[in-house]
Amino acid sequence: MTEPLLDIRGLSMDFGGLRAVDDVSLQVLPGEIVALIGPNGAGKTTLFNCVTGVYRPTAGQIRLQPPGLPGRRIDGLAAHRITALGLARTFQNIRLFAGMTVLENVMLGRHCRTTTGLLGAVLKGPGARRQERETVEAAFGMLERVGLAGYADEIAGNLPYGAQRRLEIARALATAPSLLLLDEPAAGMNPQETRELDELIVRLRHELALAILLIEHDMRLVMNISDRIVVLEYGKRIACGTPLEIRNDPKVIEAYLGEDGHA
Amino acid sequence: MPPVTRHLLHAGGLALWFMLLALPLLAVRVDTLHNVVEWRWENLLWVGSGTFALALLWRLRAAWRRSGHLAAAPAAPGRLAAFGTRLFDEPRLYRPVLGAILAAALIFPWLADTYQVNILGLALIFVVLGLGLNITVGLAGLLDLGYIAFFAVGAYCYALLNTRFGLGFWPCLPLGGLAGACCGLLLGFPILRLRGDYLAIVTLGFGSIARIVLENWDEVSGGAQGIAGVARPGLFGAEFGLAGMTTYLYYLLLGLVALTVFVTRRLQHSRVGRAWVALREDEIACAAMGVDVARTKLSAYACGAFWAGLVGVIFAARNTYINPNSFTFMESALVLSIVVLGGMGSIVGVVLAALALVLLPEYLRALAEYRMLVFGAVMVAMMILRPQGLVIARRRRYRREGDA
Ligand SMILES: Nc1ncnc2c1ncn2[C@@H]1O[C@H](COP(=O)(O)OP(=O)(O)OP(=O)(O)O)[C@@H](O)[C@H]1O
Ligand SMILES: [Mg+2]
Numbered sequence: 001m002t003e004p005l006l007d008i009r010g011l012s013m014d015f016g017g018l019r020a021v022d023d024v025s026l027q028v029l030p031g032e033i034v035a036l037i038g039p040n041g042a043g044k045t046t047l048f049n050c051v052t053g054v055y056r057p058t059a060g061q062i063r064l065q066p067p068g069l070p071g072r073r074i075d076g077l078a079a080h081r082i083t084a085l086g087l088a089r090t091f092q093n094i095r096l097f098a099g100m101t102v103l104e105n106v107m108l109g110r111h112c113r114t115t116t117g118l119l120g121a122v123l124k125g126p127g128a129r130r131q132e133r134e135t136v137e138a139a140f141g142m143l144e145r146v147g148l149a150g151y152a153d154e155i156a157g158n159l160p161y162g163a164q165r166r167l168e169i170a171r172a173l174a175t176a177p178s179l180l181l182l183d184e185p186a187a188g189m190n191p192q193e194t195r196e197l198d199e200l201i202v203r204l205r206h207e208l209a210l211a212i213l214l215i216e217h218d219m220r221l222v223m224n225i226s227d228r229i230v231v232l233e234y235g236k237r238i239a240c241g242t243p244l245e246i247r248n249d250p251k252v253i254e255a256y257l258g259e260d261g262h263a
Numbered sequence: 264m265p266p267v268t269r270h271l272l273h274a275g276g277l278a279l280w281f282m283l284l285a286l287p288l289l290a291v292r293v294d295t296l297h298n299v300v301e302w303r304w305e306n307l308l309w310v311g312s313g314t315f316a317l318a319l320l321w322r323l324r325a326a327w328r329r330s331g332h333l334a335a336a337p338a339a340p341g342r343l344a345a346f347g348t349r350l351f352d353e354p355r356l357y358r359p360v361l362g363a364i365l366a367a368a369l370i371f372p373w374l375a376d377t378y379q380v381n382i383l384g385l386a387l388i389f390v391v392l393g394l395g396l397n398i399t400v401g402l403a404g405l406l407d408l409g410y411i412a413f414f415a416v417g418a419y420c421y422a423l424l425n426t427r428f429g430l431g432f433w434p435c436l437p438l439g440g441l442a443g444a445c446c447g448l449l450l451g452f453p454i455l456r457l458r459g460d461y462l463a464i465v466t467l468g469f470g471s472i473a474r475i476v477l478e479n480w481d482e483v484s485g486g487a488q489g490i491a492g493v494a495r496p497g498l499f500g501a502e503f504g505l506a507g508m509t510t511y512l513y514y515l516l517l518g519l520v521a522l523t524v525f526v527t528r529r530l531q532h533s534r535v536g537r538a539w540v541a542l543r544e545d546e547i548a549c550a551a552m553g554v555d556v557a558r559t560k561l562s563a564y565a566c567g568a569f570w571a572g573l574v575g576v577i578f579a580a581r582n583t584y585i586n587p588n589s590f591t592f593m594e595s596a597l598v599l600s601i602v603v604l605g606g607m608g609s610i611v612g613v614v615l616a617a618l619a620l621v622l623l624p625e626y627l628r629a630l631a632e633y634r635m636l637v638f639g640a641v642m643v644a645m646m647i648l649r650p651q652g653l654v655i656a657r658r659r660r661y662r663r664e665g666d667a
Contacts, residue, residue: 052551054547054551078550078555079547079550079551080550080552080553080554080555080556083550083551083552083553088552089551091547091551095545095547095548095551096545096548097544097545097548098545099544100541100544100658101658101659101660103660103661104540104658107537108537108538108541108552108554109553110534111534111537111538111553111554112552112553112554113553114534116534117535118530118535118566120533121529121530121533121534122529124529124533128533131534132533132534136661136662136663136664137663137664139661140663152660152661153660155658171552175552175553
């Protein structure tokens with residue numbers, strides 16, 4: 001068996017008396033698309049926040065094994081260092097740099113892959129110029145991937161909702177991750193946009209050799225693209241398996257899917 | 264009620280309100296010699312009738328506009344705004360304008376008298392301060408209410424090194440900047456995790472502490488008396504008269520402004536500058552994009568403080584005498600007003616606002632005691648009419664290689 005890219009063991013997170021994530025274990029293999037589903041307040045976003053360094057987990061271990069690098073524990077590490085190790089995310093409540101242009105948002109994703117400092121920026125020598133050119137080039141490339149190249153100079157906050165979601169993906173991709181965490185990427189999208197999104201996710205996985213961990217309430221999207229699904233309820237993992245197994249799991253149907261799960 | 268009556272009533276109410284507000288300031292005068300109160304009702308009458316007329320005009324104009332009579336008018340400001348953006352975007356347009364302004368600034372000392380050159384020099388000091396604080400507040404979004412402390416650090420740095428150790432102006436200039444930057448770092452560390460109101464309170468505290476230390480540390484800072492006999496800057500041993508020195512300092516400051524604008528522009532449109540703005544927009548997303556938030560904040564504080572330290576050295580050299588009174592909260596507030604009024608993050612805006620806020624009170628001296636009143640009114644009007652500031656900072660458009 002291949003080594004998991006992300007290996008979460010016994011993760012728990014308390015907020016005061018509330019245990020939002022309770023002893024959850026979960027693996028993501030290289031190149032795999034794993035969906036994380038569950039009712040509202042199940043602790044899905046909290047799990048993302050623990051993995052990406054926004055919160056320091058109360059208990060448990062998180063290991064990241066980026067391809068070609070030694071594996072290491074990332075729980076308790078600062079958010080920006082986790083990103084530098086190849087883990088990028090989007091946010092459930094869109095967090096773009098709303099006053100900056102679309103292109104600048106993506107350029108910011110290149111921050112951790114570039115090095116120009118204060119002195120380099122002021123002197124603007126050949127090295128700094130080249131790096132700036134490469135940043136612009138890479139950012140345009142990412143915008144093309146998600147179909148936003150035509151909006152490069154727009155102010156990000158003025159984009160329509162669906163486009164903002166895609167811009168968040170482009171910005172995350174600019175950090176050159178090996179694992180992408182998407183928090184409800186289809187929320188607020190119309191059915192047409194959602195269908196395009198599901199093609200986009202599958203295409204990105206192939207083109208960039210990405211593994212993807214995805215939170216989503218849109219069951220059609222989840223069932224279509226996931227290799228595996230993990231179900232959370234009240235912070236606990238109640239099921240894990242292929243889309244077919246999950247669809248027919250009585251526990252999951254009771255807790256979450258209900259009748260419309262078969263839609 | 265017919266609209267005319269409503270307008271009249273509204274204007275009348277406003278006039279009464281303003282008369283009430285102006286009552287203690289304009290109508291009552293306590294004659295301390297004869298211990299009597301002198302009532303100057305005619306002043307109040309002026310305020311009342313003036314307010315009434317203005318309010319009425321304003322309301323009529325608004326009603327007029329609503330009724331569609333001015334519908335065709337917006338085309339003009341639209342074209343003006345379009346020209347404004349083109350002016351900033353196209354080198355063909357802004358290069359000549361920039362050149363003309365620079366040329367005017369260069370020949371200014373030969374056309375104006377020493378007094379004019381002197382106060383323009385003071386304004387240039389505040390231009391540099393505004394541009395420095397613009398990095399911290401305007402770009403990185405980190406509020407700093409004690410910014411003038413870094414200016415004091417630069418000034419005292421030079422005053423002490425010069426009077427105690429005989430160090431000259433030129434070696435002290437970079438030292439003052441570095442001292443400012445170091446203090447910026449020192450201030451930055453403890454407040455890395457704070458934001459909003461807390462940041463305001465703590466930076467305000469730092470500013471006050473700096474001044475209190477200067478006032479009381481007699482052995483080093485000379486206490487409230489300050490330090491006198493600071494050497495003016497030299498130029499290869501040349502001797503200047505008073506007018507010559509004023510001109511020399513003016514050019515020195517002009518050069519510093521040019522340097523500040525150049526460096527700030529380079530920083531603004533670089534990897535570092537983008538991280539500053541992103542930090543202002545969303546700190547959590549910023550960290551998630553791999554930006555070291557602590558480091559970025561510290562660099563913003565240090566860069567902002569650097570310019571204050573640098574221009575502080577020039578300030579000490581210009582005055583030859585410094586004391587803590589030059590570094591009060593009023594000065595911090597003035598610099599912050601410059602940044603806010605100019606338009607957060609906009610270099611052109613900050614330069615214009617600095618010139619306006621420093622020169623306006625000078626030229627309003629003719630109005631004597633009402634000077635600050637008028638000044639305040641202009642500020643309030645400005646914030647009502649244009650809350651985003653004089654010039655709205657525009658984002659740069661990047662082109663990829665090979666594109667036109
Ligand atoms: N910073 C916090 N402080 C206190 N409680 C929190 C915090 N963040 C989340 N919680 C609580 O933890 C629980 C899990 O929240 P979480 O946002 O992880 O749910 P979720 O599964 O993402 O739900 P949704 O589908 O609505 O996004 C909720 O009860 C929430 O109120
Ligand atoms: Mg959530």
